[in-house]
Amino acid sequence: MKREEFPILNEQVHGRKLVYLDNAATSQKPQCVVDAIAEAYSRWNSNIHRGVHHLSQIATQKHEDARKAVAQFINARSSDEIIFTKGTTDSINALAFSIGELLLHEGDEVIVSGVEHHSNIVPWQMACERKKSTLRHIPLREDLSLDIEAFKGLLSDRTKVVSVAHVSNVLGIIQPIEEIIRLAHERHIPVCIDGAQSVPHMSVDVQALDCDFLAFSGHKMYGPTGIGVLYGKREWLEQLPPHEGGGEMINHVRWSGTTYNDLPYKFEAGTPNYVGSHALHVAMDYIRAIGWETLEQHEHDLTHYCEQQLSAIDGVHIYAAGMPKAGVVSFNLFNNGQLIHPFDVGTLLDQQGVAVRTGHHCAEPLIDDMAVPGTVRVSFGLYNDRSDIDTFIAALRRAQMMLS
Ligand code: PLP
Numbered sequence: 001m002k003r004e005e006f007p008i009l010n011e012q013v014h015g016r017k018l019v020y021l022d023n024a025a026t027s028q029k030p031q032c033v034v035d036a037i038a039e040a041y042s043r044w045n046s047n048i049h050r051g052v053h054h055l056s057q058i059a060t061q062k063h064e065d066a067r068k069a070v071a072q073f074i075n076a077r078s079s080d081e082i083i084f085t086k087g088t089t090d091s092i093n094a095l096a097f098s099i100g101e102l103l104l105h106e107g108d109e110v111i112v113s114g115v116e117h118h119s120n121i122v123p124w125q126m127a128c129e130r131k132k133s134t135l136r137h138i139p140l141r142e143d144l145s146l147d148i149e150a151f152k153g154l155l156s157d158r159t160k161v162v163s164v165a166h167v168s169n170v171l172g173i174i175q176p177i178e179e180i181i182r183l184a185h186e187r188h189i190p191v192c193i194d195g196a197q198s199v200p201h202m203s204v205d206v207q208a209l210d211c212d213f214l215a216f217s218g219h220k221m222y223g224p225t226g227i228g229v230l231y232g233k234r235e236w237l238e239q240l241p242p243h244e245g246g247g248e249m250i251n252h253v254r255w256s257g258t259t260y261n262d263l264p265y266k267f268e269a270g271t272p273n274y275v276g277s278h279a280l281h282v283a284m285d286y287i288r289a290i291g292w293e294t295l296e297q298h299e300h301d302l303t304h305y306c307e308q309q310l311s312a313i314d315g316v317h318i319y320a321a322g323m324p325k326a327g328v329v330s331f332n333l334f335n336n337g338q339l340i341h342p343f344d345v346g347t348l349l350d351q352q353g354v355a356v357r358t359g360h361h362c363a364e365p366l367i368d369d370m371a372v373p374g375t376v377r378v379s380f381g382l383y384n385d386r387s388d389i390d391t392f393i394a395a396l397r398r399a400q401m402m403l404s
Helices: 031-044 054-071 088-103 122-130 148-154 177-186 234-239 274-290 292-312 342-353 364-370 386-403
Strands: 082-085 107-111 134-138 160-167 191-194 213-217 227-234 248-256 259-260 317-318 328-335 338-340 357-359 375-379
Touching: 031 274, 054 082, 054 248, 054 274, 082 088, 088 122, 088 160, 088 191, 088 227, 107 122, 107 148, 122 134, 134 148, 148 177, 160 177, 177 191, 227 234, 274 292, 292 317, 292 328, 292 364, 292 386, 328 342, 328 386, 338 342, 342 357, 342 375, 342 386
Parallel strands: 107 134, 107 160, 160 191, 191 213
Antiparallel strands: 082 227, 213 227, 248 259, 317 328, 328 338, 328 375, 357 375
16 A cells, blocks of 8 residues: 555665564655655745744744644644644653643652553653652553553542553553543543554544543654644643743743743744644645545554464464554564564564564563563554565564574
């Protein structure tokens, strides 16, 4: 599907055709996104919002059109609820700081889950440290699913915010966020969803989910690096203090003090990434033109096929096999019960032109829980097909022979 529209996929790696299976880390870009960036700098680059001149007005229009497109993409009520950031990490850092200022006091608690990426752990740890609060996490069951009964036990009057990944970047499991949101809302606790691994792979509707915040990155959804989104319900964003000060986020600055701008600008200090937001808009249009049903079905088929092919190899252990997943499969290779280090597997795959990710995937607490040094992770995008998986499986069999 659409492979020819991604120029990088014509590259050779170590003399072989590139098979790119590292989409959870970042996706490749279609030509229309590459062209959008080149066109922006060739034809209309100009700083936005403050300019009366022609180019500035074009750039401002493109940035604000992109904001409206993001609102539509995730079904937000209003584009005022869309804050442009550098990416998921930046979004969660901003939120953790602001929530910390507004809601956290000594003795309060924040809950994340046991599968989180570091970017949904460390910002909350920092906020908790600043506010003498405690970070708790939802433990995992034996099968690596979240222990929702334990989550119920963690919720209390001390809980001030819950922040969980929609899809685990290590295991690919689609988490039961609807239930998590419902349980937290019964106690009027706001919920942030880390959508870094869900928004690129499935239709995410913030009104249907009723999440209070959603963070995601442009570069994982066929858009450019350096642009991301923090969605927040208006009633929360209006209360939260800004996390950064500077130009654009102000209404008036006097020596006696500063008043802040309206939403969403209160949270967008400095020159925003208007080229990035425009290219993200192009990427979202690209996804919409394919359609969620086609995309989800395609990636579901690849995940299923990959697990099927992997399980036919002796010595492969797939983590969370058979669970509902979004485009990610993690496994390890064993030789007579001894784990072969995922780094060695990844290196031998790379030599055969197959790009996968190995290691802790920025989720060390989860990897510690799994009691392994890391995993080999394959992750899919819309341009992958079954032949990529066949090439990967053949390369894995050769790697296994060399390492046994
Ligand atoms: N959260 C999850 C679940 C991720 O997979 C990632 C990146 O892999 C991030 C957050 C951080 O995203 P970024 O590096 O784009 O800020």
